[in-house]
Amino acid sequence: MKPAPAIAIVYNAYEPRPTATGERLSEESVAEMAQQAHEAVRSLGLGVTLVPLQRSLLNFLGRVKELAPDALINLCEGFCGRPQWESNVAGIFELLGLTFTGNASKTLAICQDKFKAKAVLRAAGLPTAPAQVMLTGDEPLELRFPLIVKPNNEDASLGIYPESVVRDEEALRRQVRRCLDNYKQPVLVEGFIDGREFNVSVMENGTVTPLPVSEIDFSAMPKDMPRILGYEAKWFEDNPLYQKTPPVCPAPIDDEMRVRLQGLAAAAFRTMGCRDYARVDFRMDAKGRPFILEVNPNPDISTNAGYARALKAAGIEYAAFWGTMVRNAMERRVVHDPADAGAR
Ligand SMILES: Nc1ncnc2c1ncn2[C@@H]1O[C@H](COP(=O)(O)OP(=O)(O)O)[C@@H](O)[C@H]1O
Ligand SMILES: [Mg+2]
Structure with missing residues (x-):
């Protein structure tokens, strides 16, 4: 042996x-x-x-x-x-x-650049929200409101706050400048998809296997707050925004939507050249059209985070996952x- x-x-x-x-x-x-x-x-x-x-x-x-x-x-x-x-x-x-x-270095590098990653997804025919990059904040706007402003090369919801969602030109310019000042990197301005949010964890075990879909339940969010998973909502357990954005896995969706999201997640996994594992984040608009926000090739795989929750919903033991x-x-x-x- x-x-x-x-x-x-x-x-x-x-x-x-x-x-x-x-x-x-x-x-x-x-x-x-x-x-x-x-x-x-x-x-x-x-x-x-x-x-x-x-x-x-x-x-x-x-x-x-x-x-x-x-x-x-x-x-x-x-x-x-x-x-x-x-x-x-x-x-x-x-x-x-x-x-x-x-994931390999190439996939990690592409996914770290949100705008370039979106371009690759779009080239493969996968849906992502319209977006543009701003380097100075003076560029002509090519998109329609509402929009969300985020640092292009961060993750973990860094720089994402309620004021990141902007509904007019003045708020947009202010937020882009703030983001440029704070993060010293290109800023991504993206169409704000005001709707449901889903995550699909994907595992490679001989084949590319999407795990049960997870949803962020925004129903307890105050009506005057944008429904986003910003920095406070993602990381601080005692913050009200954290408590008002619980994940639900498996998501309460019908089979058709589940198959659609899982199919898109598997396609995004392949398109970005992922291997082993990744988590794909989605938003869905009022018409029920899903958009890929990003592919996370290095998601949090701790026992209390989304990936492990999806493993559990699929009946896969945490230790068995690492064995695979x-x-x-x-x-x-x-x-x-x-x-x-x-x-x-
Ligand atoms: N275009 C968008 N429309 C709606 N919500 C968005 C959009 N972009 C980001 N968000 C919100 O901000 C959160 C973090 O954005 P994301 O692009 O996934 O960056 P990060 O790498 O920081 O996770 C998302 O989970 C979502 O709640
Ligand atoms: Mg994300």
């Missing part, structure tokens, strides 16, 4: 780096998720070690080299608090010939020429 593979779980250890508006990036929750994955993988009888990525990339790589794992579980969401470097971290594993779970991911990664393992490997 072959020995069980040895796994290293790599993740960002918390590194406080608040944004200009005082938001903290999501590294705290990553450490918790790493613990949960560790427990899950250990319960499968595999050897598993946690390896935090902190400030020193070289120390981190030294530790990985010393452990010489058969595969990595890659939970890194960035480097030094910058989600924009998430793909570079995966790229280093690729250059080193290390096999890892989760490790198997996927092991199948992708490339055995390099030893001379080549020595140079790394």
